[in-house]
Amino acid sequence: xxxxxxxxxxxxxxxxxxxxxxxxxxxxxxxxxxxxxxxxxxxxxxxxxxxxxxxxxxxxxxxxxxxxxxxxxxxxxxxxxxxxxxxxxxxxxxxxxxxxxxxxxxxxxxxxxxxxxxxxxxxxxxxxxxxxxxxxxxxxxxxxxxxxxxxxxxxxxxxxxxxxxxxxxxxxxxxxxxxxxxxxxxxxxxxxxxxxxxxxxxxxx
Numbered sequence: 001x002x003x004x005x006x007x008x009x010x011x012x013x014x015x016x017x018x019x020x021x022x023x024x025x026x027x028x029x030x031x032x033x034x035x036x037x038x039x040x041x042x043x044x045x046x047x048x049x050x051x052x053x054x055x056x057x058x059x060x061x062x063x064x065x066x067x068x069x070x071x072x073x074x075x076x077x078x079x080x081x082x083x084x085x086x087x088x089x090x091x092x093x094x095x096x097x098x099x100x101x102x103x104x105x106x107x108x109x110x111x112x113x114x115x116x117x118x119x120x121x122x123x124x125x126x127x128x129x130x131x132x133x134x135x136x137x138x139x140x141x142x143x144x145x146x147x148x149x150x151x152x153x154x155x156x157x158x159x160x161x162x163x164x165x166x167x168x169x170x171x172x173x174x175x176x177x178x179x180x181x182x183x184x185x186x187x188x189x190x191x192x193x194x195x196x197x198x199x200x201x202x203x204x205x
Contacts, residue, residue: 005053008113017055020104021195021200022114023047024123025063027179032063034075037181038134044179046192047115052201056112061097064090064122064158077129077149078121080138081157098165100175112202113175115195116159119185122154125178127185151185 028049030038051058065073065081068089101111116125130152131138138145155163166174177195180186 003079007119017057018108019055019110019112019199020059021051022059022061022101023113024115024117024120024179025060025066027115028058028060029063031072031188032066033181034065034073039065039181041141046188047179047195050192050199052195054196054202056199056202059100060095064093067093075129076121076140077138078124078152078154078157079131081121087157087161089164093158094161094165097162098169098171101166101171102169105171110202111174113177113195113198114162116156116176116180118178118191119151119181120156121131122156122158124151124154124185125159125176127158128154128159129150130154190192 026032026038027044029041030042030044048058050056064086068086104111117123118126119129121129128151129149132148132150134147136146166172175198177191178186178200179191180188
């Protein structure tokens with residue numbers, strides 16, 4: 001306590017950098033991926049190394065797919081996830097994440113961006129898994145299903161919910177990034193270069 005009686009002035013310091021990035025769940029937990037899609041044993045190491053090298057904390061967002069269908073789910077396309085029920089589930093997660101973004105920013109932390117997963121039907125930013133044949137009827141027994149898909153230039157279902165929630169709160173200066181789930185969805189080195197540039201800009205502030 002310093003100054004006059006009744007006036008309290010605090011000056012608490014610790015080792016935090018005050019910088020953080022919000023990450024799609026599977027970047028820090030490859031076990032959450034649909035079976036056959038995990039590209040590394042545990043984490044996307046390049047992303048983790050990049051964040052640690054720049055003293056950027058990592059906030060792991062919940063996986064909309066795992067929290068809705070579990071870890072033994074089948075791979076699906078955006079049309080299959082674009083139901084009112086799943087959209088409501090994504091919006092609930094988005095509300096919680098935006099609460100966290102808002103409270104960190106209100107307390108002088110830098111949220112340097114949100115990193116999603118291109119190719120994902122839920123977390124895609126530049127592209128998401130969509131049906132190869134738009135006339136295909138989805139449903140029925142899985143062994144009768146046509147597994148063909150492509151990556152369309154559309155956002156995932158969760159990405160849409162997260163952007164809508166941020167817009168509702170008039171938070172418009174968040175930077176968006178993405179790492180590809182598979183090579184067909186983009187270049188990992190190029191994606192990391194973009195994120196690294198944002199981290200350097202954050203360090204200069």
